[in-house]
Amino acid sequence: EAGVAQSPRYKIIEKRQSVAFWCNPISGHATLYWYQQILGQGPKLLIQFQNNGVVDDSQLPKDRFSAERLKGVDSTLKIQPAKLEDSAVYLCASSYLAGGPNEQYFGPGTRLTVT
Amino acid sequence: GESVGLHLPTLSVQEGDNSIINCAYSNSASDYFIWYKQESGKGPQFIIDIRSNMDKRQGQRVTVLLNKTVKHLSLQIAATQPGDSAVYFCAENPHDDKIIFGKGTRLHILP
Numbered sequence: 001e002a003g004v005a006q007s008p009r010y011k012i013i014e015k016r017q018s019v020a021f022w023c024n025p026i027s028g029h030a031t032l033y034w035y036q037q038i039l040g041q042g043p044k045l046l047i048q049f050q051n052n053g054v055v056d057d058s059q060l061p062k063d064r065f066s067a068e069r070l071k072g073v074d075s076t077l078k079i080q081p082a083k084l085e086d087s088a089v090y091l092c093a094s095s096y097l098a099g100g101p102n103e104q105y106f107g108p109g110t111r112l113t114v115t
Numbered sequence: 116g117e118s119v120g121l122h123l124p125t126l127s128v129q130e131g132d133n134s135i136i137n138c139a140y141s142n143s144a145s146d147y148f149i150w151y152k153q154e155s156g157k158g159p160q161f162i163i164d165i166r167s168n169m170d171k172r173q174g175q176r177v178t179v180l181l182n183k184t185v186k187h188l189s190l191q192i193a194a195t196q197p198g199d200s201a202v203y204f205c206a207e208n209p210h211d212d213k214i215i216f217g218k219g220t221r222l223h224i225l226p
Contacts, residue, residue, distance in 0.1 A: 004158070031212070042204050042216025043159065056213070091158050095212065104214065106158025 002026065004107035006092050012113045018080040021110045025073070025094030031055075033104060034067055034077050035091040043091050049075060082114045127223045134192040136220045138205035141186060147208035150179060150190045153219070154201045162190070162203075192222075200224045 005024040013019050025032050031050050035043035046065065048056040052072040060067070064083070069075040079086055089109040128134045140148070146167040151159035165172045165179045165188075172179050178191040188205050202219040209215065 041218050042206070044216070045213065048212075093158070097212075103161050103164075106160070108156065109158050 004092055004094055004105055006090075006107040006110055008110055009108065010111050010113075012115065013082055015084055015114050016081040018078065019082055019112060020076050020078045021090050021092075021112075023075045023077070023092030023107060025075070025092070026096075026105055029094035029096050029105070030072075031095045031097070032069055032075050033093040033095075034075070035093065035106075037089040037091055037109070039088070046077070079112075082112075084114050087112060087114045124218070125221045125223060127225055128195050129225045130195060130197060132195055134190075134195045134199065134222055136190045136192075136203050136205075136222065138188040138190075138217055139186060140188060140205070140207050140217075142207060142209045142215075143186065145207040145209045148179070148181060148188050149206045149208070149214065150177075150188075151204045151206060151216070152199075152201045153204065159204060159216075195222075195224055197224050197226075 004026055007022050011019055033048050034046045036046050037043040045059055047060045047067045049069040052069050065079055067075060067077045077090060089111050091109045092107045093104040095104045126136060149164045150162040152162050153159045163172060163174045163177050163179050165181050167183060170181050176193045180189045190203060192199055200222060202221050204216050204219045206214045206216045
């Protein structure tokens with residue numbers, strides 16, 4: 001079974017520039033999550049999709065971050081404009097079910113450095 | 116507020132010894148807990164989970180203990196191997212399918 005795919009793996013941009021990350025979840029997984037992991041900390045949920053609908057985006061800084069999952073499969077996360085404090089690893093995860101605790105499968109992440 | 120924390124940021128263990136990683140949680144409503152392993156350059160990987168109606172669960176070389184009275188969770192790794200070197204996160208599920216991660220403990224294996 002193929003895992004969660006993410007690209008790019010690394011990205012370096014200057015502050016105020018824009019950046020986009022892509023995620024392809026495990027086939028058949030209805031729920032997709034984007035997490036932000038700052039160095040030395042645990043992942044923090046940014047947004048959760050079930051199919052192509054947003055379930056929870058309460059922790060997403062909506063003035064600069066946006067995410068979509070148009071066809072209920074792949075997803076993109078965008079930051080525009082980036083700030084220095086956005087430097088982090090952005091993790092995508094997916095799970096088969098929703099509405100209750102179940103195993104989330106994580107991708108390798110995209111390491112973003114904002115200079 | 117909701118939080119999951121760890122007592123030690125770094126733990127060094129001799130190869131072959133047992134490792135014990137501790138975690139404190141604060142949300143008494145949490146009824147499901149997970150331990151994740153994160154190796155360098157990779158995403159977190161599920162190790163073992165436990166529900167609040169249990170106080171112990173065993174897997175292959177790993178055991179999770181849950182003490183709801185003091186809101187404490189621990190992960191025991193038997194016969195620690197070099198491949199166990201990683202950052203370990205405990206996480207709690209306060210409701211629905213939300214997972215809240217703690218800050219992590221780095222496990223360092225000494226030869």
